[in-house]
Amino acid sequence: MLEFFKGKRNHFVGIDFGTSSIKVVELSYENQKAKLENYGIVDLDLTSQFEKGNDNSVTSYEQRLNAALKGLIGRMKLPNGLQSYVSIPGFSGLITIIELPEMQSDELAKAIQFEAHKYIPSSLDEVAMSWEIIEHIDANKQLGQNLGKAGGKRIKVLLVAAPKKDIEHYDRLVSGVDLEVSAIELETFSIARSLVGDDAGNFFIIDIGSRATNMILLEKGVVMVNRNVDAGGSEITTTIADMMGISKQRSEAFKTGDKDLINSTESALIIPVLELIASESKRILNSYKEKNPNLRIDGIFLSGGSSKMKGLEQYFTKSLGMPVMIGNPWKKILYDEKAKPLIDVLGASFAVAIGLALRGLEEYKRK
Ligand SMILES: Nc1ncnc2c1ncn2[C@@H]1O[C@H](COP(=O)(O)OP(=O)(O)OP(=O)(O)O)[C@@H](O)[C@H]1O
Ligand SMILES: [Mg+2]
Numbered sequence: 001m002l003e004f005f006k007g008k009r010n011h012f013v014g015i016d017f018g019t020s021s022i023k024v025v026e027l028s029y030e031n032q033k034a035k036l037e038n039y040g041i042v043d044l045d046l047t048s049q050f051e052k053g054n055d056n057s058v059t060s061y062e063q064r065l066n067a068a069l070k071g072l073i074g075r076m077k078l079p080n081g082l083q084s085y086v087s088i089p090g091f092s093g094l095i096t097i098i099e100l101p102e103m104q105s106d107e108l109a110k111a112i113q114f115e116a117h118k119y120i121p122s123s124l125d126e127v128a129m130s131w132e133i134i135e136h137i138d139a140n141k142q143l144g145q146n147l148g149k150a151g152g153k154r155i156k157v158l159l160v161a162a163p164k165k166d167i168e169h170y171d172r173l174v175s176g177v178d179l180e181v182s183a184i185e186l187e188t189f190s191i192a193r194s195l196v197g198d199d200a201g202n203f204f205i206i207d208i209g210s211r212a213t214n215m216i217l218l219e220k221g222v223v224m225v226n227r228n229v230d231a232g233g234s235e236i237t238t239t240i241a242d243m244m245g246i247s248k249q250r251s252e253a254f255k256t257g258d259k260d261l262i263n264s265t266e267s268a269l270i271i272p273v274l275e276l277i278a279s280e281s282k283r284i285l286n287s288y289k290e291k292n293p294n295l296r297i298d299g300i301f302l303s304g305g306s307s308k309m310k311g312l313e314q315y316f317t318k319s320l321g322m323p324v325m326i327g328n329p330w331k332k333i334l335y336d337e338k339a340k341p342l343i344d345v346l347g348a349s350f351a352v353a354i355g356l357a358l359r360g361l362e363e364y365k366r367k
Pocket of ligand 1: 020
């Protein structure tokens with residue numbers, strides 16, 4: 001009986017709170033397959049922090065986010081109690097790899113706390129942290145010589161941290177629409193899961209959203225480098241508006257149109273945001289290759305709503321000197337043919353939401 005009230009146990013909802021929209025997807029797991037059950041998106045016009053309602057009452061950002069989510073979940077007719085997975089924006093958190101000498105687990109916890117202080121400016125009481133040993137290294141063997149004490153056994157630890165207040169904020173929002181919050185994670189992991197999953201190999205992902213861009217380097221499915229820059233589609237719109245002397249509204253329509261604005265030889269626009277993302281990507285890839293000379297990058301994917309910009313694959317292929325493709329988070333999901341045209345439009349902007357729901361599936365499979 002209790003199971004009934006808790007919502008279907010093989011259905012999983014992913015909720016991505018993006019800057020420009022909230023994206024929700026519901027997947028089910030049956031006959032070893034992930035199936036699309038439901039999806040929805042609501043635009044957030046949150047450019048002004050406060051807005052007067054009809055009765056002249058002032059609604060806060062929080063209230064408007066809440067109303068947008070409630071409306072969307074209502075339109076999707078999602079039953080109460082479904083297990084939901086929620087993301088925290090990449091720029092709110094921290095993912096880093098630290099290398100330490102091998103030690104007992106209680107000593108390790110202390111050493112990690114100590115290391116974390118170097119990366120986290122606020123008090124550690126205000127952040128939720130988790131960590132995982134991802135590699136054991138025998139430094140003596142690696143160098144092919146005995147270095148005595150200087151070498152020895154070392155470990156690589158993946159450290160993840162996010163502000164507790166953000167976690168509580170998203171927990172409150174989702175619990176408020178009567179869904180069960182099963183887990184909250186940094187969107188970096190969601191993107192990695194939906195675009196790469198357990199594909200062996202090394203991949204680099206560039207997720208360009210509205211406010212921010214998230215760059216992720218994965219080695220055999222593990223996030224090894226993560227970098228967020230505060231630049232994305234909304235700034236591209238502003239650049240185009242300024243350059244062409246048009247309104248932001250017209251610029252947005254122009255940007256999302258069929259014309260390739262960035263590759264044509266005579267009239268290509270120089271868009272500083274794209275140059276910044278390309279140079280940061282190059283820096284990450286080069287520095288990683290320098291440290292890991294045997295490493296080969298097997299693929300570079302674009303995702304996020306801005307990946308739909310005409311000519312972007314070609315732009316990055318040229319600037320990074322390697323083939324760049326748009327990632328497809330729907331590739332392992334079964335869905336009705338009728339939904340295909342819309343799914344093609346949503347494309348890689350659903351990478352976070354799908355990755356979140358897939359976490360539910362993975363946990364279910366392991367049970
Ligand atoms: N066809 C298109 N061409 C170019 N840009 C597009 C296209 N479609 C959508 N975009 C841009 O994608 C952006 C929204 O992407 P996305 O939904 O991934 O962002 P978000 O998740 O809301 O934001 P963030 O992740 O930064 O918080 C907007 O800036 C929008 O202008
Ligand atoms: Mg996003």
